[in-house]
Amino acid sequence: MRRKITRIKRDIVVIGGGPAGMAAAIRGEEEGAEVMLIERDIELGGILNQCIHNGFGVEMYGEELTGPEYAERFTSQIESSDIDVRLNSYVLSLSPGKTINLLTPYGVFEVDAEAVVLATGAREKSRGEIRIPGDRPSGVMPAGSAQKFINKKGFMPGKKAFVLGSGDIGLIISRRLTWEGAEVVGVAEIMDYPTGLNRNVVQCLHDYDIPLHLQHTVTNIYGTNRLEGIELSRVDENFQPIEGTEKDIEVDLLLLSVGLVPENDFFKEAGVSLNPKTSGALVDEWFQTDVPGIFGCGNAIHIEDLVDWVTMDGFRAGDGAVAYAGTGSLPKADKKVVAGENVNYVVPHKVSGEDEFRFALRVTEPMENVDIAIKGTDISSFQQIVTPGEMEVEEVSEDELDELTDLDEIEVEVTRRF
Amino acid sequence: MTKKYDVAIIGAGVIGAGIARELSRYELNVAVLEKEPDVGWGTTKANSGIIHAGYDATPGTVKASFSAPGNKKYGEWAEPLSVPFKRIGSFVSTKDSNRIDKLQTLVEQGEENGVEELEIIQDREKIKKLEPNISDEVEAVLHAPTAGVVAPYKLTIALYENARDNGVDFFFDSPVEGIDVDKSPGTSSRFTVKSPHQEYPADYVINAAGIFSGKVASMVGDESVHINPARGEYHLLDHELQGYVTKINFPLPSKDSKGILVTPAAEGSIIFGPNHQPLEEPSVATTKAGLDEVFNGALNLFPGIDTSKIVTNFAGLRAKAQTNDFVIGESDAAAGFINVGGIQSPGLTAAPAIADHVIGILEEKGLSLTEDPAFDPTREPIPKFSEMEPEEIAKYTDDLSAAKEIVCRCEDVTRAEIEEAIDRGAETLDGIKFRTRSRMGSCQGGFCTPRLVEILSEKRGVSPKEVTKKGDGSYLLAEETKEVE
Ligand SMILES: Cc1cc2nc3c(=O)[nH]c(=O)nc-3n(C[C@H](O)[C@H](O)[C@H](O)COP(=O)(O)OP(=O)(O)OC[C@H]3O[C@@H](n4cnc5c(N)ncnc54)[C@H](O)[C@@H]3O)c2cc1C
Ligand SMILES: Cc1cc2nc3c(=O)[nH]c(=O)nc-3n(C[C@H](O)[C@H](O)[C@H](O)COP(=O)(O)OP(=O)(O)OC[C@H]3O[C@@H](n4cnc5c(N)ncnc54)[C@H](O)[C@@H]3O)c2cc1C
Numbered sequence: 001m002r003r004k005i006t007r008i009k010r011d012i013v014v015i016g017g018g019p020a021g022m023a024a025a026i027r028g029e030e031e032g033a034e035v036m037l038i039e040r041d042i043e044l045g046g047i048l049n050q051c052i053h054n055g056f057g058v059e060m061y062g063e064e065l066t067g068p069e070y071a072e073r074f075t076s077q078i079e080s081s082d083i084d085v086r087l088n089s090y091v092l093s094l095s096p097g098k099t100i101n102l103l104t105p106y107g108v109f110e111v112d113a114e115a116v117v118l119a120t121g122a123r124e125k126s127r128g129e130i131r132i133p134g135d136r137p138s139g140v141m142p143a144g145s146a147q148k149f150i151n152k153k154g155f156m157p158g159k160k161a162f163v164l165g166s167g168d169i170g171l172i173i174s175r176r177l178t179w180e181g182a183e184v185v186g187v188a189e190i191m192d193y194p195t196g197l198n199r200n201v202v203q204c205l206h207d208y209d210i211p212l213h214l215q216h217t218v219t220n221i222y223g224t225n226r227l228e229g230i231e232l233s234r235v236d237e238n239f240q241p242i243e244g245t246e247k248d249i250e251v252d253l254l255l256l257s258v259g260l261v262p263e264n265d266f267f268k269e270a271g272v273s274l275n276p277k278t279s280g281a282l283v284d285e286w287f288q289t290d291v292p293g294i295f296g297c298g299n300a301i302h303i304e305d306l307v308d309w310v311t312m313d314g315f316r317a318g319d320g321a322v323a324y325a326g327t328g329s330l331p332k333a334d335k336k337v338v339a340g341e342n343v344n345y346v347v348p349h350k351v352s353g354e355d356e357f358r359f360a361l362r363v364t365e366p367m368e369n370v371d372i373a374i375k376g377t378d379i380s381s382f383q384q385i386v387t388p389g390e391m392e393v394e395e396v397s398e399d400e401l402d403e404l405t406d407l408d409e410i411e412v413e414v415t416r417r418f
Numbered sequence: 419m420t421k422k423y424d425v426a427i428i429g430a431g432v433i434g435a436g437i438a439r440e441l442s443r444y445e446l447n448v449a450v451l452e453k454e455p456d457v458g459w460g461t462t463k464a465n466s467g468i469i470h471a472g473y474d475a476t477p478g479t480v481k482a483s484f485s486a487p488g489n490k491k492y493g494e495w496a497e498p499l500s501v502p503f504k505r506i507g508s509f510v511s512t513k514d515s516n517r518i519d520k521l522q523t524l525v526e527q528g529e530e531n532g533v534e535e536l537e538i539i540q541d542r543e544k545i546k547k548l549e550p551n552i553s554d555e556v557e558a559v560l561h562a563p564t565a566g567v568v569a570p571y572k573l574t575i576a577l578y579e580n581a582r583d584n585g586v587d588f589f590f591d592s593p594v595e596g597i598d599v600d601k602s603p604g605t606s607s608r609f610t611v612k613s614p615h616q617e618y619p620a621d622y623v624i625n626a627a628g629i630f631s632g633k634v635a636s637m638v639g640d641e642s643v644h645i646n647p648a649r650g651e652y653h654l655l656d657h658e659l660q661g662y663v664t665k666i667n668f669p670l671p672s673k674d675s676k677g678i679l680v681t682p683a684a685e686g687s688i689i690f691g692p693n694h695q696p697l698e699e700p701s702v703a704t705t706k707a708g709l710d711e712v713f714n715g716a717l718n719l720f721p722g723i724d725t726s727k728i729v730t731n732f733a734g735l736r737a738k739a740q741t742n743d744f745v746i747g748e749s750d751a752a753a754g755f756i757n758v759g760g761i762q763s764p765g766l767t768a769a770p771a772i773a774d775h776v777i778g779i780l781e782e783k784g785l786s787l788t789e790d791p792a793f794d795p796t797r798e799p800i801p802k803f804s805e806m807e808p809e810e811i812a813k814y815t816d817d818l819s820a821a822k823e824i825v826c827r828c829e830d831v832t833r834a835e836i837e838e839a840i841d842r843g844a845e846t847l848d849g850i851k852f853r854t855r856s857r858m859g860s861c862q863g864g865f866c867t868p869r870l871v872e873i874l875s876e877k878r879g880v881s882p883k884e885v886t887k888k889g890d891g892s893y894l895l896a897e898e899t900k901e902v903e
Contacts, residue, residue, distance in 0.1 A: 005812050040824070090824050092808065101808050105822055108812040126862035128654070128730030133704040136732065138847075138887035138894050142864040149868055155882055155895040180899050219706065225891035241706070252896070268658075 005101075005108050010036040010084070011325040012318075013100055013113040015091050015266065018046020019307050020298025021119030022074040023314025024321065028117075029083050031322040036084040036111065038091060038102065044078065045071035046121055047299075048307065050144070050151045053172055055199075059308035070307060094266045096291055114325035115293045117317050118267060118281070122260035122299035124169070127221075130258050134220040139227030143173040143257040156180055158253025162230055163187045164218050166194040166201070167389070168305060170257025175204035184208070185251055188216040188232055190239055193366050195389040197305060218254065219246065227252050260303045270294055275345065278302040282349040284333035285357035286320025287313060293324050302347050302360070305391055309360065316358075331355065335404065340375055340413030342367065344388065353404045360393045363414050375411040377403040386414060421587070423449045424785065426611045426620035428594045428634055430454075431462040432570060432769045433761050434626035435577040436495075440773040442584035443795075445788045449618050450586060451611065453593035455889035456849045458574035460628040462766070463852065464652070464702065464734030466692065467570050467683055468666055470764040471508060471562035473528025473536060474676055480744040484768035484775070486532040489564055491770035499576035500799040501568060502684040508565035508666035509548075511719060513555040520670050521560040528562070535563050549665050553721050565666050569684040570766055571852040579842060580797040584790070589613065591889065597623065597637040599752050608754050609638075622754045622780055629700055629737040631745070631759025640751035643759050647700045648736040650675070650692025651708040653716070656727040656860045657686040657829075667719050676763070678715030680723070685855065688723075690716035692734065702733045729860050736762040746772065748783060756780070800838045800853060804830035825873070826866045828859025833873060840877045848888040850874070871895070 012028040014021045017039030025037040043049065048056065051067030058064060061073075078085060092101040092108075100111040124142035139158055146157045147169070159182050163170045166189035174184045187205060192215050194201045205212055213232065219241045220231035234245035262280040272281045272289040280301040281289045287297045297317035298310045323330050331352040337359065339346045346361040361372070366387040372394055373380035379400050386392060392414075396404070404410060425441060427434045430452035441448045454460070472486030496503035510524060518538070525536045539545055540558045548561070582588055592613040600608050607619035625643075627634040635643040660682065669677040675694040683689050691712045695705075709731055716723065739745050739760025749755040756779055758772060765772075781787055803821065806814060815821045820834035831854045839853035847863075847870055850856055856870060857863035863870075871894055875882040886892045 005808060040827070088823065092811065103811060103815060103822060103824075105819075107816065108808055110808070123861045124864045126729065126860075126864055128728060128862055129726075131653075131709060131728065131731060133706050133709055133731065135701075135703045138892040141867065142861075145864050145867055149895065150899055153868055153872070153882070154899050156897050156899055157894060158896050221703075225886075225888070226893060 005110050007110045007112070009112045010034050011113070012036070012115045012117065012321045013038065013111055014117040014119060015094075016046070016119035016121055016298070016300065017041070017044040017085070018119060018121050018298060019048060019071065019074065019310045020121070020300070020314040020317075021046070021117065022078060023311045024117045024119060024295070024297055024318035025083050026074065026077055026081070027315045027318025028322050029081050031319070033322050033325055034084070036086060037078070038086045038089050040088065040090050042088055044075045044085070044087070050147050051172070052151050053176070056307050059306060060311060091266065094270050096271045098293055115295065115321040117321050118294065118296040118300050119298045119314065120263040120266065120300045122262050122303055125256070125259045125261060127256060130256070132218055132221060135223050137221070137223035137225055137227045139223065139252050140221060140254045141256070143169045143255040146253075146255050147173055147176065150176060150180060156182060158182065158227075158251070160185060160251045161253040161255060162218070162249060162251045163255045163257060165189065165257035165259070166196050166212060167257050167259065168196040168200050170255065171196045171200040171204040173255055173257065174210055175208060178208050178210070182253070184210050185249055186211045186213055188213040188218060190215065190217045190235055193387060193389070197390060217241065221254065222248075227254055230254055260299060262300045262302065264300065267296065275349065277345040278347075283347065284350040285348050285352065285355060286323070286330055287317035287348070288320050288324065288330060288333075292329070295321050302345065304360070305389070309391065309393060312358070335407060335410055337410045337412065340411040342414040343412055346412045351410065353401060356396060356398045356401065358393055358395050359412060360391050361412055361414075362388050362391055364388065367414065367416060369417045370414050371417060372412070372414050374404070375413050376407060379403060382417070420617060420619060421447065422607055423447045423618055423620040425449070425622045425624060425780065426451065426609065426618050427624045427626055428611065429460070429626035429628055429631075430457040430574070430578065430588065431460045431626060431628050432458065432574045432577070432766055433758055433772060434624070435574045435581065436769045436773040437624055437626065437758070437776050438586045439577040439581040439584075440777055442581045442586050443789060443793045445790045448586045449620065450581075450588045451592045451594050451613055451618065452588065452590050455590050455845055456843070456852075457578040457588075458571045458852070459848075459888070461734050461737060462574050463571045464732050465570055465650070465763070465766060466679060466681065466689065467567050467766070468508070468679070468681065468764075469503070469566040469568055470767045471528065471536070471565040472531045472533045472764075472767070473524045473560070473562060474671060475531060475764070477527055477530040480746060481764065481768070482531045484744065484771040485764050488764070488768040488771040489566075492566060492568070495573065495577075495770050496568065498795040499573070499580055499797045501573045501576045503566055503568040504684060505564060505566040506665055506682065507561060507563040508668065509552075510560040510668045510670060511552065511556045512558055512670050513553065515557045517670060518558045521558060524560050533562065533564065537561050549663070549667065551662055551720055551722055552667065553719055556719075567666065567681060567684040568766070575853060576797050576799075580795070583797065584793050589616070592616070594627075594634060594637070599638050622756065622783070622785060624756045624758060624776065626758045628761070629735050631737065631757065635749060635757055635759065638749060638752040638755050640749040640755070640757070642750065643745055643757055644740040645760055646738045647697045648738050649695045649697055649701065649708070649733050650736060651704050651712050651733040652689050652691030652731060653709065653712055653728045654683075654730050654732070655688040655690075656729050658860070659688050659724060659727050660686045662723060663688050663720065669715070669719060678712055680716045680720050696738075700735055702735060704731045704733050708733075730862055738762050744768070744772075746775065748779060754783060800835050800842070803832045803835060825869050826854070826856035826859065828861050828865070829855040831856040836870065836873055837877060840874060845878065846886050846888050847871075847874070847894070867894070
């Protein structure tokens with residue numbers, strides 16, 4: 001017997017129920033669209049669910065919430081709305097024409113959407129991607145997996161740990177391990193500055209006397225069955241290990257916090273162009289990609305350090321999706337936004353210049369007393385300290401749009417004042 | 419009472435498992451003893467997975483005599499056992515027009531070894547048509563259309579399952595530590611094979627212990643087998659690059675090895691490797707120098723390949739006998755003890771031919787072979803969700819609720835697949851990995867490991883703390899957290 005595939009239609013389908021997807025879905029529904037929100041996990045919330053530390057919502061609410069508390073503000077709103085939430089549901093395919101094959105606990109569906117928002121978040125880089133040689137024992141894992149074991153499953157993945165990478169995940173897991181009675185022998189960072197938020201360096205490492213080894217990396221892994229130790233080496237300015245600086249450290253756990261990569265499979269499947277710098281999709285000011293009607297927001301576009309920005313981007317993508325689902329188009333975004341001096345990347349990649357917008361950027365190196373500006377305009381703002389670890393967000397207001405009229409290309413630059 | 423075996427096989431690599439499967443055609447009691455918790459965890463799981471055409475081995479060597487015949491027989495193994503195997507053809511390329519004669523030598527060697535359809539291509543356009551992304555500098559290639567790729571661990575798992583279904587007894591976590599020969603007059607068997615937990619009386623013993631075959635031979639007083647390990651390292655790339663490389667690509671071979679190759683693996687990823695490093699002691703640890711060598715070697719043939727898609731690296735050990743050839747035959751030290759050692763490359767290719775040959779030796783030495791009418795050559799694979807069309811998925815998931823949970827999101831592996839792998843014998847995360855591909859994709863288990871630990875512990879009725887990556891001390895979890903949220 002051939003099983004039926006049920007066909008349904010929705011104005012907007014949001015894939016991914018983390019903060020980005022929840023915001024997009026909420027905005028879509030508020031504006032009167034029929035919205036489906038697809039999440040593969042058993043609950044909404046995304047990464048927030050495993051982040052039981054404080055520090056979420058400072059920009060949005062002026063409060064320091066835990067991840068689950070922050071998520072709850074959105075999940076409760078979604079529960080009392082008409083949003084069609086599909087949990088434990090997997091998108092099998094997404095076509096450029098916005099037809100989605102969906103596997104749910106209730107069968108397989110084919111969903112035709114007017115607009116699709118991809119909010120699939122990011123995944124952690126693995127040992128293989130950064131090519132650490134050595135043995136292949138158990139006890140080497142991404143920090144996020146360890147966080148899940150500890151915070152969601154109630155198990156400690158080791159007793160004596162070393163953490164590679166000083167991003168926020170690495171910093172926060174170091175403190176968590178310490179609280180749980182494990183010994184964190186050290187944190188190593190290949191750059192000459194910590195890549196996580198400064199407050200996390202203080203609160204997670206300094207407060208617990210955990211040494212931070214800048215310009216160091218793990219160059220070997222020992223242990224046939226279980227991890228027995230690692231080799232730590234200093235690196236030169238090209239990030240190559242310096243011979244003679246190797247030091248063996250005995251540990252039973254090595255956590256990797258060496259970066260997140262946007263989950264971009266569906267963008268690729270739908271033929272969306274990606275930014276090689278971020279591995280996320282190229283988007284305009286409404287977070288629309290270059291495939292009409294396909295939007296993206298949150299960590300799926302670029303790795304954001306504060307959930308507040310993720311939420312705001314999700315709202316904006318929701319606005320875009322509503323407009324597109326209603327009229328089939330949005331104002332043409334034909335002004336390219338490019339990364340200029342000292343800027344690693346900037347999002348969005350294109351704007352229409354007809355509507356106020358926000359842009360987010362990361363600098364290439366830590367700097368002091370700088371102006372973040374759009375070249376050839378008076379649009380500029382002063383910052384005392386900028387580092388690649390902290391995303392900078394600037395607004396271009398309604399009044400400032402005039403200044404962009406004559407520009408074909410908007411070049412964002414960061415320049416030192418003195 | 420201890421079961422008495424006609425044949426005891428030491429080692430469940432592709433050689434031991436292959437011989438066991440071929441012996442299961444007959445009415446015999448066969449035991450396989452393996453020191454690891456699973457099949458194929460020696461050299462068999464970490465190699466290039468190439469079913470060589472057979473032109474590389476020097477004519478007249480034992481290797482040469484088994485290569486082309488092994489290749490010809492591959493379909494006979496892969497089809498009934500449902501193992502991923504594709505004859506995609508191989509290239510040996512040179513960028514130096516002065517060295518085309520080397521290709522000619524390979525053709526002549528191949529013809530002597532019985533390889534068919536070899537051709538040298540010097541037409542750039544034709545080369546690029548067959549392999550679009552190969553370096554523009556390649557002047558000539560030797561094309562061997564009969565070469566193929568197989569998933570070596572899947573093949574060995576299939577051989578094991580089929581042998582087991584046909585009555586062979588497998589004993590895992592059973593390192594052989596000694597063998598008594600014909601000592602106790604009361605017993606009728608010539609050998610008593612001893613592991614820490616059990617003794618196995620047997621008339622014939624087959625030594626298929628890979629890099630340890632010298633050690634096992636010496637257990638019966640045979641000191642003629644000397645094995646030296648030589649490591650080969652690899653990079654594995656994400657299946658996203660599927661199609662970028664279509665053939666098995668070798669540079670010109672050197673004295674020690676066939677060089678660093680670039681090939682699609684049977685299951686869709688691309689691999690680079692191996693290098694060749696002779697070692698004093700066996701070690702499958704990878705090294706920075708070795709991985710760099712492999713990386714550069716691959717770029718030589720495919721300068722444009724996206725190396726950011728590297729997902730992992732690994733190494734395997736060649737079992738090099740002193741003679742630099744396979745050591746196959748009855749030992750001079752003990753009648754009925756058959757060495758099948760030193761099976762370096764192309765041992766995977768040769769495996770079906772070796773199995774037939776070894777059975778021939780057993781028969782010649784007096785083992786009587788009666789065909790078992792109940793023998794079934796087929797083995798069903800675990801249904802693969804990732805290869806299903808939406809209609810099939812609708813049916814599959816309707817019939818099986820565990821199929822609705824996708825556990826590994828890089829390779830799209832369902833809980834049903836994981837559970838079936840466990841039912842079929844996987845006891846560890848690596849055992850599940852080799853059967854289902856979970857943890858083999860781009861995130862390397864970052865996402866699914868916590869769930870896999872849960873499923874494995876539930877299915878096996880053990881605490882999550884007892885779940886291991888690969889047996890013996892390779893636990894994942896040290897202890898409970900202070901308070902469970
Ligand atoms: C350890 C850690 C600490 C942090 N600390 C802070 C902090 O203190 N303060 C702060 O403001 N921010 C913090 N952040 C950052 C913030 O949590 C993230 O930026 C934010 O969660 C990203 O939101 P997202 O919705 O893009 O992605 P996610 O939260 O990852 O959500 C993506 C969702 O999509 C789902 N999904 C993915 N693919 C599919 C699919 N194919 N089908 C269905 N569903 C799918 C996933 O299951 C997931 O639920 C932290 C992040 C981490 C990891
Ligand atoms: C880098 C590399 C690349 C290669 N590429 C190819 C290729 O592309 N094509 C090809 O045809 N061949 C290739 N080969 C060769 C091929 O991998 C081997 O010939 C083949 O795997 C050998 O299988 P085996 O069963 O003899 O050895 P193994 O797979 O090593 O099996 C031996 C088994 O014996 C067990 N064992 C050892 N001692 C004991 C004991 N005392 N008690 C119980 N059990 C024991 C081990 O645990 C192991 O499982 C390659 C080899 C290497 C190293």
